[in-house]
Amino acid sequence: MQIDITKDALASYVVDGVTSTSQPGSTIAPLDELQVRLAPGITDGIVPDSVRFTLGGKSYDDRAGGIVTDINPQTESGLAAGVIDYDGRQATISFWEDGENTALNVTSLLTIYGQWTATEGFFRTASAPLKPESLQITGAAENGTQVVATADQNGEFTHEWCQGTVNYTFGTAAVRFGKLVPDASLSPEEKAEPWYDANNVDGSGNIYKPLPMVTSSLRYNAVAFTYLPLDASIVGIDAVRLPADGRVPIYRPGDVVMVMHPQDTAPQTVAAGDTIATRPRVAWVRVIDANGDSVTEGYSLDRATGTVTFDDVTGVAMPVTVRHTVGDLRLVVDVQITGEIQLSRELTHDYPANESIVASCLIHGDRRARVAATWDQKNWDGSWSDAIKGDEATATLNLIDHPITVTNEGCDTDRWLLRCTNASSNNWELISERRGLVWRGVYTQNGDDIAPINPRTRGEQGQGGTPYMVIPAAANGGGWETGNVVRINTVGAIADFWIARAIQQSEEPLDDGADGCEIYALGNIDRP
Template sequence: MPIQEQNIVFVESQVMDDVPEGGGAATGNVITDGVMNNVFEDISDLDRAYGRFNLRKIFLAVRTLSTDLYGGAKTVVTALPTDDALGYTLFSSGDPFDTRVQAADRVEAYLYKGPMWAGYLYENHIQGMRAINVIQKVGSVLPPVGKTLALVADEGVQGEVEQYVRVIKVQYAEQFFVDGTASDGSDIGFSRWIVTLTLSDALRFDFKGHSIKRADGDYKYTAGETRIRNTTVADATRYFGAQLLAVAANIGDLQVKAASQFTKLVPSAQTETPLVNQVLNPSVVVTMSAGTRDVDIAQQAHTLGREVTVENRRLNWIETLAPIPAPGTLSVAYRAQDNWYELLDNGSGQLVGSDPSIGAGTINYTTGAMSVTLGALPDAYSTVIMTWGSPVHYVSLVPEAAPAAEMIIAAPTLTDPIKPGTLVLTWQAGAVAKTASDNGSGALTGDASGTVDYAAPRITFAPVAMPDAGTNIGVAYTKAPATTGTPASNTVNVGAALAIYGVRAHIRLDLPDGSMGGGMLYDDGAGNLKLNPFSAEPQFVGGGSYYVGGTVVLGSVDYATGEIVVNGSVVVSLSEWSGNAWTYDAGPSVPATLDDLSYVLAAGASPGAANITVPAGETPEGMPTIRIDTLPITLVPNSLEFTYGGKTYQDRNGTLYADIDPVTGSGMPAGSVDYATRRATVTYAAPNASGTPVITSALGRYGDWTTTTAVFRTQLAPLKPESVSITAVAEGLGQINGVADADGVVAGAGFASGSVNYEFGVSSVVFTAPVDPASIRYNAVAYSYLPLDADILGIDPVRLPSDGRVPIYRPGDVVMVMHAADAAPQTVINGGTIDCGRTRIAWVRVTDATGASVATGYTLDRATGIVTFTDVTGIAMPVTVRHTVADLRQITDAQISGQLTLARPLTHAYPAGESIVASCLIHGDRRARVSATWDQATWSGTWSDALVGSEATATLDTIAHPISVTNEGAETERWLLRWTSTTNVELIGERRGLVYSGPFTADIAPINPRTRNTDGSGGVPYLSIPVAANGGGWSAGNVVRINTVGALADIWIARSIQQSDEPAGDGADGCELYALGNIDRP
């Protein structure tokens, strides 16, 4: 007799409870259809107050006394709970005997430990702590809230322990650690972030940490120290479930849209995190050659985003990036299956991920051409984001022939003009007294050369021998009264001889953009007024972009007659960022106005007031300084290095160090660096040092680049709708502010367009005017999911996605799109019919007036949709027929939005909100069989699926007399038939144990207890070994190994209960499962 509908049932496992031993083998207890609490118990008020995760194991059973094929078996969710707080998910472990412990391990294995995290556990941590401290480099990437890390102690050796921890709060503080002492007694050390990570669960073990080290290579793991590992998505278990159809689907459609690609596997509590005044993107580090040394520079990143649409989804992406990326800075981030993945430039032009499966690519540093192959198709409506730093903002100030630098002694304590011919400088060099004086014409003579700006006053000083360390430079001079005032015109005649270097004049400029600029003009000693008499470097005169060459003549001085003339117009040039390069364009001529003047009369000229003599001993601050003449750019911190007097000086964050130990890197503080003025002040030099300093390394930065577009992703996601605002400083507009509406559209003055994807946390904006990218900030409110206590919840959720959701649709899966409808209740008699009102019905469910399912007494004509009742005996009238139409289709593409692409078109119309899209848990063809039989001389005690040792001399004749099984009685089991003597045997199952012991004089057919009646009678054998197959000749210890495969299929059902209130109606928290398959009809 062929398989009947009533032969396909669900049966219970051994333990239907949420206990470690829950699940296990199949029983003979049939799960009654349509009865409340037939699989799960009622939900308690604590379950709803806190949240709960339940697991139950059931089996699909084919209950026939034959081995008829139940083909293409699958289990699907055909009805969803009306209570949104409930979620049901199916999966299979493939193990008919596993328990809840093993099943929970599979569920928890969504994340697995991966590469090392860029940090080290700071000192020891003990069991019970709910926070850990991590050592990280300043500026490194912090673990985001919701991140799961793996702590592994004694890795790879006996006693290894590991724990996965989830971060729910991140705090950090920069600390300075001393690891040496300089020769002057000062501390030498380094800075690190100490990152405090608050955890969702307490530590379950003690974890040994590290003491602080300067070099990463000094962190060792030889004594059981804990490794902190990142986690990657292992996704070891495939999940199946159902969602409502979100958009109506019609006949012929190849796409359907489910409400979501995900189902709620475990409950979680939502929490909000404000993101206040966040920077646009983390800065990237650009490594540039500055001469003899490479310099790491933190730079605001350039960004480019490409939106992924349904039409342009692809694995390969090609872009030409401008400006060109610097080696080692490019990052390509993409989102696939609700996870972000990143490919990083390894500095050799290759884009690599933490795992080869993430993807690979290349970047050409000359052309900016990027080619990348992603490891998976990016999600539709997401964005592929490219972030990089560029070398075009910097220039090495050291050509192949390193220039000599100029030494200057600035005298900030000299506040009054110097009377020409009165200056005397004294100092000690090599314990010998030295002296120099001015010649009345702005030049130094004697033991030093240099110039004197009488009006500034400023002294440039190049001694033949460097002053001894710690010596004072004595200064004696007569203060000359300076005449100041606001001239009436650009030409002034003072009527007396002027001192060389004795004039200063301030001019006002009307710049092309309407703003006001200006600068101080200095007398160069040759009768010319310039912005910088000592350097040709351009000088900014306003707006940060307009400049004039320092040595451009902007006026004149007639020292004999006392006439001072300032040009009436000045040609200004413009330095600006074009979007991918810096440009320097000659600008227009703009009006110049002399608005302030100061001058000193020549020696012997009639002074306007009495002279004051300053005695020797007044000392300028500091030692000689090194001035670096550059383009209109600023000096990059940590790039300066020069040699002087046999010593090498290096800049470290504004402090000069000399006598640097090549091993430890420690050195003697020897001065300071002013990055804006490009001057280095030396406070420590070799005795009797002489000569001119030589710059061996220096890097300049052109200025602050601007942008009109920006693409970024927020630190956390998803975001609360209408919580995002973006601010920036735009040229000509000042601070601008854009706000995102409920649809994610960004609008505001200064914003041409913009959008925010709240789910992904990605924003793209276009500005109406150039903005400083470093000024861009965003505010938002992100929400995350707080994992619940594992003991109360019933599972450790740390290794699961933070929101508790897992995908139930994947490319290659099979889905059933279905729609169910009820025919009106009717009272029928034998031979009566009910017309479902539609054709090509997939299946029907008949219930009587009490709501009980009716499994027999009717037939269905699927083609016409007519149900004919053949025997209504015992059926309470009226009956209701629920009829379902369905299409079984393979998925070729699945999007996180729930959009699914099907391999073949639909053949029915499906209304939205009523139809269901269910992924099928496929069991395949189900029928009992004997899969293998062989004999062995002995058994070693190890279960193996191949011959171990030699064959026995005797054998079972299973060709003429095969071992038989049935769908009802067979188990998936490995059996051992062992001879205890020449005539007696014992039959042992790997899981079932001893089921028979005795003589082999009749068929061996032990009854499977699960097939017995409730009173213990009856039953069907596990298998039947015919005595006719026994030809004799056996010796004690000989064995026959037999493998059987049962028709049962294991199913784990996970129920997720979110924090919620009790629903109004009974059964609102339930779902419906169907077993579907095919049979051979006679």
């Protein structure tokens, strides 16, 4: 095929209404694009990435709906020079060399009987989890439109012609191709297409117009994370027991969970006697002042109605915000790896999506403070044991008639040593295994009880407080020798537990990078 290609086009014309004896006029205008028919006489569609042709001394290749030229043989990169319409078998060239009688030579071109297209699709990447913002979809539409769409941090595609979402954790994605267009802009032929339905026109006069994509041209690019197993001595357990992607179920059938939803009231300036309404059957509230500090005194809560009544606001920075939380304690019946949890009973509050929390619960059972064991020894060798070591002392405490008393508030789980340091002057000391020396003084039958205050129970200014235990003075019948000891074991109502936190390698955190957790102690009192 011989054609003339120049940057300018010559057009001849005769003005309408002028006699035929007049001379025709001509105008030269620049061309921005050159359209080349690649397969005249053929009705089948072109296979993407199969076209190569030369024109004006340049070679052109088809790449995913685009035409490139001046290709570097080392890097395979080239200059964008146009687009190709696979269905119309036509290339639109935007960059070419001027010349006359230049041959168009098609050296490679495949056609296919029928053209498979799709307007939406679902797929799963070969590896997961994926790095956020790394999934990219490329493809060419039937009309030659190139689509290059990349998912954002939230896993959403926002390209003009592509919408959809991706789950970075599992590597699954769902996309569709098309966009909203004015209904009035559609031609009669487009309104005759199977996808058109006048009932789908929205209130703004727009309708979704799908973009058929050549399925063989669709590709995705993504970056996936790979986890290396850690040494068992680092994680404390055999790494073989851990899944390759590090995901383990944190809830199991039979576990107890707290489903809750926190919500804040609008900032409000209050005085003594004022109230702030929250929600009925509220689980707990937290009053926060204008400085972001928690207010712990000066108000009361009616849980049934959710009303917070302020009794004293002295020293509170205004305005205050009430953070109120509703919750349901439920038993887990079934757990799926997808994150779905089946509960034993229905929930009694509304829990909005993306705002509610499902927290695991550590059940401690019934708790009460008590004295677990007491005994006396002639001497103490410095070791803490739960049974007598060596000989008994001659004297002993009368704990039958005058028992050691403890409270749930003041008692802690600990082992104690009450030692006589000077028998002639009745000097004694009380030593804690965990806290060291907590009391020293004179201990006689007619003196004061031993009642060291637990600092944890004191007020903010160090006032008041509840003792760890009370050892009655009346229990001391005398007869002690220097070095004699009384060993005491106590069990507190507070449950001991430990928290292990593991942070995986990751990108720089978003926003302010704030991270943390909150621990709530929930309890019920059995009353007769």
